Amino acid sequence: MTYPQLKITFLGTGTSSGVPMIGCHCEVCSSTDAKDKRLRSSILVQSAVTTLVVDTTPDFRYQMLREKVDKLDAVIFTHPHKDHIAGLDDVRAYNFFFKKPMEVFANSLTEAGLRREFMYIFSDKRYPGVPTVKLNHINDNPFWVGDILVEPILVHHLNMPVLGFKFNGFTYITDANRIDELEKVKIKNSTVIVINALRKEQHISHYTLREAEEIVNDLKIPNAFFTHISHQMGKHEDVNKCLPDNRKLAWDGLTLHI
Numbered sequence: 001m002t003y004p005q006l007k008i009t010f011l012g013t014g015t016s017s018g019v020p021m022i023g024c025h026c027e028v029c030s031s032t033d034a035k036d037k038r039l040r041s042s043i044l045v046q047s048a049v050t051t052l053v054v055d056t057t058p059d060f061r062y063q064m065l066r067e068k069v070d071k072l073d074a075v076i077f078t079h080p081h082k083d084h085i086a087g088l089d090d091v092r093a094y095n096f097f098f099k100k101p102m103e104v105f106a107n108s109l110t111e112a113g114l115r116r117e118f119m120y121i122f123s124d125k126r127y128p129g130v131p132t133v134k135l136n137h138i139n140d141n142p143f144w145v146g147d148i149l150v151e152p153i154l155v156h157h158l159n160m161p162v163l164g165f166k167f168n169g170f171t172y173i174t175d176a177n178r179i180d181e182l183e184k185v186k187i188k189n190s191t192v193i194v195i196n197a198l199r200k201e202q203h204i205s206h207y208t209l210r211e212a213e214e215i216v217n218d219l220k221i222p223n224a225f226f227t228h229i230s231h232q233m234g235k236h237e238d239v240n241k242c243l244p245d246n247r248k249l250a251w252d253g254l255t256l257h258i
């Protein structure tokens with residue numbers, strides 16, 4: 001099988017509060033650089049025939065409008081934290097235009113979270129106009145979304161298991177602070193990795209910039225972009241200046257062709 005060419009678009013690269021953060025007037029939150037404006041973390045993955053998003057953030061509606069995503073085939077979820085699922089309600093627009101449920105791929109933990117947070121979507125008595133979704137159960141095994149083969153990578157977010165996803169040579173990992181050796185083997189041959197780096201100071205459930213750099217260097221992955229970034233990281237340009245050419249902070253709207 002030849003893997004289809006993919007276009008990856010960073011829909012958001014910010015941590016759970018986004019950048020700027022409400023009420024904050026630090027130099028990052030006050031910056032006029034467009035690259036210091038970070039919506040919540042998500043990517044769009046597109047082949048010639050299939051379009052999917054990884055996670056539906058609280059900014060999902062605006063992200064779909066900004067990137068002019070008129071057709072969406074599926075949502076694949078990493079984990080059930082609010083900043084990764086909150087936008088699910090807005091798949092209603094796709095239900096309306098395509099007259100079918102949205103294909104949603106989630107593991108058991110995320111499914112339980114979705115059923116809890118979006119009770120009305122899964123209730124037997126459905127209010128007219130609520131979103132319709134078709135749940136596809138995923139675990140550690142690779143799965144297909146249209147013509148795109150997706151390989152789950154299990155990572156740890158303190159005590160919560162989170163799924164990263166590998167698309168041929170491209171790996172996307174968000175919300176991790178630990179990866180088991182066996183899972184590292186799966187991502188070793190990536191040519192591009194996106195991995196979370198919250199800030200420079202230690203954090204209980206996220207990699208720091210230094211830790212994220214160490215992992216991608218250890219695994220000898222040629223190109224890396226960091227995401228899920230806090231205002232505490234510093235200004236985009238200042239931080240990027242200190243990073244090597246092949247290890248950079250991602251930014252909202254960045255596209256890659258894989």
Ligand SMILES: [Zn+2]
Binds near residue numbers: 015
């Ligand atoms: Zn998150």
Ligand SMILES: [Zn+2]
Binds near residue numbers: 020024030231
């Ligand atoms: Zn701030």
